[in-house]
Amino acid sequence: MGKYHRPCSLKEALDVLATLHVTVAAGCTDLFPATEKQRVQGNVLDITAIEELRGIVETEVGWRIGASTTWTDLLETNLPCGFNMLKEAAREVGSIQIQNVGTVVGNLCNASPAADGIPPLLALNAEIELASSGGNRSLPLAEFLKGVRETDLSHDEMVIAIHVPKKSGDGVSSFLKLGARKHLVISIVMTAVRVVVREGIIREAAIAIGSCSPVAQRLTAVETKILGIPIDEAPNTLNSDDILVSISPISDIRGSADYRLNAALELLRRALRDIAENVR
Numbered sequence: 001m002g003k004y005h006r007p008c009s010l011k012e013a014l015d016v017l018a019t020l021h022v023t024v025a026a027g028c029t030d031l032f033p034a035t036e037k038q039r040v041q042g043n044v045l046d047i048t049a050i051e052e053l054r055g056i057v058e059t060e061v062g063w064r065i066g067a068s069t070t071w072t073d074l075l076e077t078n079l080p081c082g083f084n085m086l087k088e089a090a091r092e093v094g095s096i097q098i099q100n101v102g103t104v105v106g107n108l109c110n111a112s113p114a115a116d117g118i119p120p121l122l123a124l125n126a127e128i129e130l131a132s133s134g135g136n137r138s139l140p141l142a143e144f145l146k147g148v149r150e151t152d153l154s155h156d157e158m159v160i161a162i163h164v165p166k167k168s169g170d171g172v173s174s175f176l177k178l179g180a181r182k183h184l185v186i187s188i189v190m191t192a193v194r195v196v197v198r199e200g201i202i203r204e205a206a207i208a209i210g211s212c213s214p215v216a217q218r219l220t221a222v223e224t225k226i227l228g229i230p231i232d233e234a235p236n237t238l239n240s241d242d243i244l245v246s247i248s249p250i251s252d253i254r255g256s257a258d259y260r261l262n263a264a265l266e267l268l269r270r271a272l273r274d275i276a277e278n279v280r
């Protein structure tokens with residue numbers, strides 16, 4: 001049987017990581033279903049007692065979301081409107097019980113194509129901070145995610161925080177998720193849209209789409225196309241070719257590529273319409 005570690009400091013956690021092959025455990029809401037056993041197998045490093053990893057702090061350069069920050073913690077934190085899409089995603093992660101223990105970082109590290117936290121954090125230009133006993137390194141979320149359930153983490157590293165730059169707090173944002181039903185459902189398509197609008201014109205845009213490819217993607221062609229145009233007109237300027245420039249949606253048991261493409265276009269248009277209403 002493996003060993004169970006529940007350190008109270010990051011230093012102790014990194015010492016464990018340096019000496020043992022362990023599974024990092026946070027809320028365990030992904031780990032338990034994946035294990036299909038009574039307990040998580042092998043050595044476990046439970047990070048939930050490390051106080052310094054919990055919560056969101058505003059710094060001079062942005063916001064730091066600690067690795068054991070739960071979805072509920074996020075929802076209870078006062079954050080600017082650029083984060084609204086991440087909060088909307090938080091409300092859709094499973095149920096309140098799941099949000100109370102599941103962490104934002106756990107959602108990223110599990111690297112599911114359908115992870116609801118990934119598109120909003122891509123559109124917030126998030127960076128991921130990794131630590132090992134040898135030191136820390138940071139990389140953009142898009143580089144941290146390597147493929148389906150694959151990340152850039154080494155066996156002796158853990159994620160300690162997500163960093164969102166100050167400028168990403170700007171603008172108005174919206175997250176929309178399509179599933180086979182309204183609640184407690186895995187996404188077929190989700191979109192995260194953040195735009196900065198001044199005098200009715202789109203001045204900045206950050207848009208990401210999830211559940212349509214092995215790793216969620218930014219839609220840079222769409223972002224470029226809507227820059228400089230009135231927010232009211234933006235929804236109608238988009239067509240499916242704008243999405244296909246960045247992504248070829250997948251087909252699977254939950255939906256065909258064509259269905260996903262149509263749904264993605266409709267969600268993007270709805271998100272932009274919602275935002276247009278908000279900035280009026």
Ligand SMILES: Cc1cc2nc3c(=O)[nH]c(=O)nc-3n(C[C@H](O)[C@H](O)[C@H](O)COP(=O)(O)OP(=O)(O)OC[C@H]3O[C@@H](n4cnc5c(N)ncnc54)[C@H](O)[C@@H]3O)c2cc1C
Nearest residue numbers: 026027028029030031093094102103106107109115116159
């Ligand atoms: C009933 C149910 C409904 C769900 N609904 C949704 C949903 O609607 N949308 C959605 O996106 N997800 C959903 N999930 C999945 C899950 O709740 C989320 O992905 C959650 O955010 C995972 O966080 P966690 O803290 O529980 O991660 P854990 O299960 O503890 O860990 C997940 C993975 O990340 C690794 N990990 C965790 N923290 C770190 C770290 N700091 N450093 C390195 N590795 C780390 C773990 O080793 C593991 O591989 C659902 C799960 C359940 C059981």
